[in-house]
Amino acid sequence: MPLIALGLNHLTAPVGLREQVAFDADAAGAALRALRGEPGVEEALILSTCNRTELYVGVAAGAEDVPLDWLGRHHRLTPGKLDEFLYRHDEDAAVRHMFRVATGLDSMVLGEPQILGQVKDAYQIAREAQALGAPLDRLLQHTFAVAKRVRTDTRIGAHTVSVAFTAVRLAEQVFTDLKQACVLLVGAGDTIELAARHLADKQVRRLIVANRTLENAQELAGRHGGYAIALHDLPQHLAEADIVISSTASRTPVVTRAMVEKAIATRRRRPMFMVDIAVPRDIEPGVGTLDDVFLYGIDDLRQVIDDNRRSREAAAREAEAIIDLQVERYMAWRRALTLRNPVVDLRQHAEQYRDEVLAKAQAMLARGKSPDEALAFLANTLTNKLLHHPSARLREAALAGDLELLHAAGRLYGRPEGPEVREE
Template sequence: MALIALGLNHLTAPLDLREQVAFAPENTADALSDLVRQPGVSEALILSTCNRTELYCTVDSGAETIPQRWLLSHHGLGTRKLDEFLYRHDENAAVRHIFRVATGLDSMVLGEPQILGQVKDAYQLARTAHSLGTPMERLLQQTFAVAKRVRSDTRIGANTVSVAYTAVRLAERVFTDLKQACVLLIGAGETIELAARHLFDAPARRLIVANRTLEHAQALASRFSGYAIALDDLPQHLAEADIVISSTASREPILTRKMVADAIRARRHKPMFLVDIAVPRDIEADVAKLDDVFLYTIDDLRDVINENMQGRQQAAREAETIIDLQVERYLAWRRTLDVRNPILQLRAGAEAQRDEVLSKARQLLNAGRTPEQALEFLANTLTNKLLHTPSANLRDAALRGDHDLLLAAERLYDASASTHDIPDKDA
């Protein structure tokens, strides 16, 4: 069995391609079930975020290319569509990769904490789909422990540099004084909640929260003195917004070019600043062609992010050291799965001999022998069967002068102590 990590991310693939291979949360469990039905695939995890789509799979020897073929087929892409954008890590490199991903070392925002929650969500979806076995279950539990240790033992999380924070920083560059700006937030997930917190602290003049489920929008808006609306009401409120930040899991655009064009006219061409940090995108790409509209996608945030990275570089090096150690620990555990376990073999052999002798003892009872005769047969025969092979091997060891084996047997069976452990029948 081999562990592989296969995928693409913000460093290897453009946004339009990442959109094509993204998995919606509501469809991921079914996709996992289909993936583990592929020949040679025994375990699978799908991690799909705005910056990456990755498959983690345990496969049989010779089936290493099955996950890639499945990914292309699942999304209806040509056989060479992803070749230049995909990366694949095998065995220890795959373990290292998932550790680095979960700790934020492979993120656009170095050390950002949201990715750990996304890995945990992927884990829960895999459990729902029953696509995990013992090796990958152990890998993910160790992944969470590594991420926790990196957070506690390094300053990887020092200095706020989340995608949400970066979006707000970018907005501040356009609107020097956020106290004069009305901000429309589309979505109610963790990223939008973080953006709302930063805007509330700024503070922005007004917050509007739009979401498909109005109750979720109301819950978020109430915490930050905002106003909640349903997505269907966006056209009526869009013109109020100086700044729009959107992050939903929608498969189709939320804001169309026509909606934004109508809002610009209603604003008498007062500029609008839009940040789309969703994958697939929430805002149609053609919106960027409109006059008086400034549209940024998640890939446009890199320059702002890089300004805030210096303080985390040393922490990242410390995190890599922790990961090096934990990779070897996981691999050492995994190697034990490939070693024949003598305890399991010994127990299985003993249980087989017990069942055989017990069956013959029952036959004696059915043939009319007394219970005492059947018990005596069972005790004597089972003792002889259990001790025959080790006794023969010890006799051979004594003849060969194999003192190591004789000493090992003495330690294993604790022969010197065993007779003293049997209570006297008259006690």
């Protein structure tokens, strides 16, 4: 069963296309069940984040193109629209890609830790959707172990710079003293949680958290000395914000051009700095054309991030070496699944010999032979049949000096020193 990793990310596709193929958490389970129902698809996992959408799929031979066709159809895209933006990895390359993704080596922020949690979330959704088979389930378990080892054995996570930290750092470059700034955070997920921590460390003058579920906003704001509002109250509070950082799971923008125009007028043209780190985007792109508004998207953070990448490149090389070794170990396990079990073959042959000899012994009884004669025939003939081929191979091994086979036979039959081979 071939393993395929298929997807696009921040390096291969613009944000506009990434948001078209993104899967939100609520719909991922249903999407997985639909993908799993495609002809030839044996198992599947969907990983969808602000920077990537990827399918990991085990397919039957001949069904390698099914995941790509399904992805386009599921998102109602024009046939061929994704072709120039997609990457595909097969077998060991797919395994290596998953390991690199989970350890942060394929992230916009080299070594960032958030992606591992997102992979674990994708794994849980796939399990609940009953979309995983043994090979892919084993791969995910192996992936988590590899990621833990990379974190433990290298400095890839030292001084990690997350997307949230980068957004705050960029804001600090615009507003030299964040202690004088009012910051509005839109959303209450992990990314916004990280941003809130960094902003609290900077001692911002005021922190507002807006979220669709007010209780979640209140919980987050309470941990960091902020003020919570419901998402539908956002237009009334937008003008208070010097800085807006948004990351929700909404499929449509939550901050519109009209809302920002009104806020800028209320602010009497005082500048507003906005960072949209959601995919699909939370802030309408047209907001960036307004005077006195400085809008940055997820892809605009790349230059800031690249400045921090070089310090972790040595650790990344160490991580790649660990991954190379673990890819081979997983693939060895996977190859073993396709091998015939010698125990099964041995038992099948023994049962075939048994049935043949038993039938002849029963025929002897039917012809009037004594039970003792029939039993002796059964025992002697069955012993000879079972030992004929092994004995012949061991004699050949002895003549050829094949000590490896002789010692293996000794271990098999419980004689560590090797079998005694005699000429007959």
